[in-house]
Amino acid sequence: MITVPQLDQYKDLIGEDQLSQIYDKVRALSGLHVMHFNTTERGGGVAEILQSLLPLLEDLGIKHTWKVVPLDDTSNHFTAHLVDMLQGNIPGQLEAEDQQAFLDTLAQTPILSRPQDSQADLYFVHDFQLAPLTTLFPWLRPAIWFCHIDTANPNQYAKEYILRFLNNYNVCAFNSQASVFKELPREHVQVITLGIDPFKNKNKYITREQGMQAIARCGVDPTRPLITQVSRFGRWKNPWQVVDIYRLVKQHIPNVQVALVGAMEAADDIEANDVLADLRKYAKGDPDIHLLHDPTMIRDQEVNAFQRYSSVILQRSSREGFGLTATEAMWKEQPVIGTSSTGLRSQIIHEQTGYIVDDTQTSADYTLKLLQDRDLWRKLGQQAHEHVRKNFLFPMIVLGYLDALTKAMAFAHAQPNLSGGQKR
Template identity: 60%
Template sequence: MKRSSQLDQYKRFVGEDVLAQIYRAAESLAGLHVLHVNTTAQGGGVAELLHSLIPLMDELGIPHTWKVIPLDEASNLFAAHLVDLLQGIEHGSIPQEDQRVFLDTLRRTPATGQLEENQADIYFIHDFQLAPLATFFPWIRPALWMCHVDTAHPDPGGKEYIDQFLDAYNVCVFNTPLSIFQDLPPEKAHVITPTIDPFSEKNRYLTPAKGLKLLKDCGIDTTRPLITQVSRFGNWKNPWQVIDVYRLVKQELPSVQVALVGAMEAADDIKAMEILT
């Protein structure tokens, strides 16, 4: 199989043996058309993952298509409540009327209706919001549901909502073994641990001089100590704990500064401004 310049650049991180395994797998999958579906093209881990993955897969001869189904504000609020249930921060059942409105809206979203124009050999449905898609459309087969959130201790109400859609999926993929729904058949549950792309923009090497200049441009005093959190602005990133740590450190080190750093670019990040302010 022809070598991929994009894949080969990872050799210094994983070694030739791992690359050889990937090349063998890619050769057996050559020509397979994969469709990824999620809710946002920018911001968040899924978009970051796909921006790195798709060009690499295309170069290996496994064409990947990526379609985005944007949600309106009401649907994003529903999704924000659902993820808090799935991650155990909120409790209670989801009213049937709320479910009906969300599902009707999702089904009628123009981008949802256009999915059939992009039929593929296998479908990757990303995130909890879009779990109903494989139930809506029987032609979405075979399908994998990519969970992407911490479901180690889900509230029963959130899990009950998701459970009704999982029969339509051949495989459900979780981030860690602890996040697997315990009542899923073992052959249906898989774990793929997320990793960073060392070649993405945010992970590239920055010289100390350029880093100091960027900090100064942001109004940070580079002569003083700095506590920083870089993340989305969300409940599960716990920015309040960063502030608590800052206050404790400041008692011993009065010159310390704190910076909460993030980009509010993900359309589904509906609570970011509320949490930040």
């Protein structure tokens, strides 16, 4: 049996059973060529997952190619509105001319203009932006579509817009059962539980001294109480509530400070600048509110330091497909004060590994509680670490991914797409 060191290093963390399952599943897929498509090579959870997943699967004998389909500003605005509708159940419709303009642009994707340059055994398309690809380019079959956002409560019109393209996929994958579109045939759905790579630089252990130095390099005083949220600057990450929580806590602990940490490097994140500008106004010049966004400053070690050595970690997302930054913090023995959003609710066990709470005052109360009772903070943090070890390390995503590949290839031979129609 072929084994790879990158996977075997998990043996002490998860035991041999899960690793054996991976090796068993991968044997039947050896030699397969999978081609992935997403919209950005850096920034955001999808790119980070692919950066870890694809080299590992290559070592296991499954060839992978990754192609980025960049979107122009008009397309990014259209898809930003679409995700607002899918995640937030915002009322309204998508204008027909906007839909057509987006599809026309996508149909002219240069990297897909020559089918002979994009040959693979299986195509893997990420997120709602690129769902139309298999309709526009029928030769991209068999195919899997993976939805990474929180679609537990979508706008019906936006959901129907996406559903019209999903008939051309053999498998539709989601990172939470709650986000699955109920209209899809159950046998063509795969839930892929996400997980973190604890051996990446961002998640490796660093000493307190190293962490304090990294925090100080960002202009934050590491000797004072620090509340932190790590996430991109987006409206669904709800950074304004983080500031509100900090202000309530500051009434009781005057020297507390807050850091909002999110390197702005995702090419498809068009709203980050607007959110950051609004936050600057919202901060009203308070020197204890730190908005850290420079990707040349906020690198893996800095993110590691803030997650590991902040006094309290918040994740206030009003919508969250999964929330890898919460997983990372819990791995670093931090209880997380999260919300009832789909992804956070699936990870955080209330009063055991953190807290699930939506309103600002109660969130501030829990923050104050963890700042004042460090024995409780340590206890919940240790339980959070153990919860991630058992449920949310990288082999979990590998298992779900291999199941999706196996299912897609089986359906490709029997029923090439969700309708059972013939491959065009």
